[in-house]
Amino acid sequence: MLSTAHADSHAMLGQIACLQTIDASVMERLRHEALTIANGQLWVDEYSQYQSGGWSTLSLLNDSGSPGDVRIRDCTPVETSLLQQMPVTRNLLSSLGLQFMWVRLARLGTNSFLWEHRDYDELNDFERQRLHIPLMTNSSAALVTGGMRVWLRPGRIWRLTPTHVHGACNLLGPDRYHLLLDCYANDRLAELTANEWLDGADIVELPIATEAELQGHFQKALSLARLGYRQSAESFLLRLFYERSLPEGRIYDLIASLYEALGDLGAANKWRANKMTLLGLAESKGTA
Missing domain, CATH: 2.60.120.330 (B-lactam Antibiotic, Isopenicillin N Synthase; Chain)
Structure with a gap:
């Protein structure tokens, strides 16, 4: 074995x-x-x-x-x-x-x-x-x-x-x-x-992230964002990728949800678009 x-x-x-x-x-x-x-x-x-x-x-x-x-x-x-x-x-x-x-x-x-x-x-x-x-x-x-x-x-x-x-x-x-x-x-x-x-x-x-851990990080990021530290909140979530094993793109979904909770739909949609670009899901592929 x-x-x-x-x-x-x-x-x-x-x-x-x-x-x-x-x-x-x-x-x-x-x-x-x-x-x-x-x-x-x-x-x-x-x-x-x-x-x-x-x-x-x-x-x-x-x-x-x-x-x-x-x-x-x-x-x-x-x-x-x-x-x-x-x-x-x-x-x-x-x-x-x-x-x-x-x-x-x-x-x-x-x-x-x-x-x-x-x-x-x-x-x-x-x-x-x-x-x-x-x-x-x-x-x-x-x-x-x-x-x-x-x-x-x-x-x-x-x-x-x-x-x-x-x-x-x-x-x-x-x-x-x-x-x-x-x-x-x-x-x-x-x-x-x-x-x-x-x-x-x-x-x-990397240890697999539990749903409880993700929600805990989300709430901490949301608190930072509500205090005006939006970039710090984004980075706090983005760095999870280097600490925990996560489903593909889950971090970007969390950031979009964070902005939805803040009532900023423009920023939420921006992060959904970022996810598409960063993970190669956008329809931008060239052809041979």
Whole structure:
């Protein structure tokens, strides 16, 4: 019989997995480039609807060559002016043999969150995956998916299937830096994913939220909102995603209900629309 950790690992492989290790000396040089060359650039805050603030990116491969062009789309990418200054990163990307759609550096600051969402809904119906290469992280920085909190340890290439609902947090800092590689399916990607694995030690199963807990949080948020602290009330509920296993989109329903209780139907409808956008339920999908 599988241990609980092994069972959790097996169940999670459809959503996230390790593909390959990276040599420690190469990792150190990748990290140095990100912290020196990239940090000399003006990082771009994008996808504001998806985050608390504190998440910013720079592009290394895209269709324009500009590092500040960070909203991903289907394309045959070219090197940006930033990647041309980062030879170690450039060589690593070239060595992987992957068909890239877009490659970014992503920075997640202290006490920052990417809210519950799924990705790729606005793109064409091509098979693709997102790979993460953690460059700098900490034990309070995690990805949450499938009711599990996963620490993406450095020195590995990780695969995330971002069409599953997920989010990310960096509670205590320092800043988390990841390389994000959006790749089209090809033989090399299939080869990398053929022997993927996941260590149970990297996974924490979140407790299932009870209805009593949810109602307790709702009442506390409602009290904050009635005192005028509406943004704090929203954040209080949104952060539940990183603490409890919840039905998909339940948090957004709670926030909409909060505004209904306040008599603000405009804000309630806004959050219902946010739910549709963030969870990829809106009718905005492209076609191949």
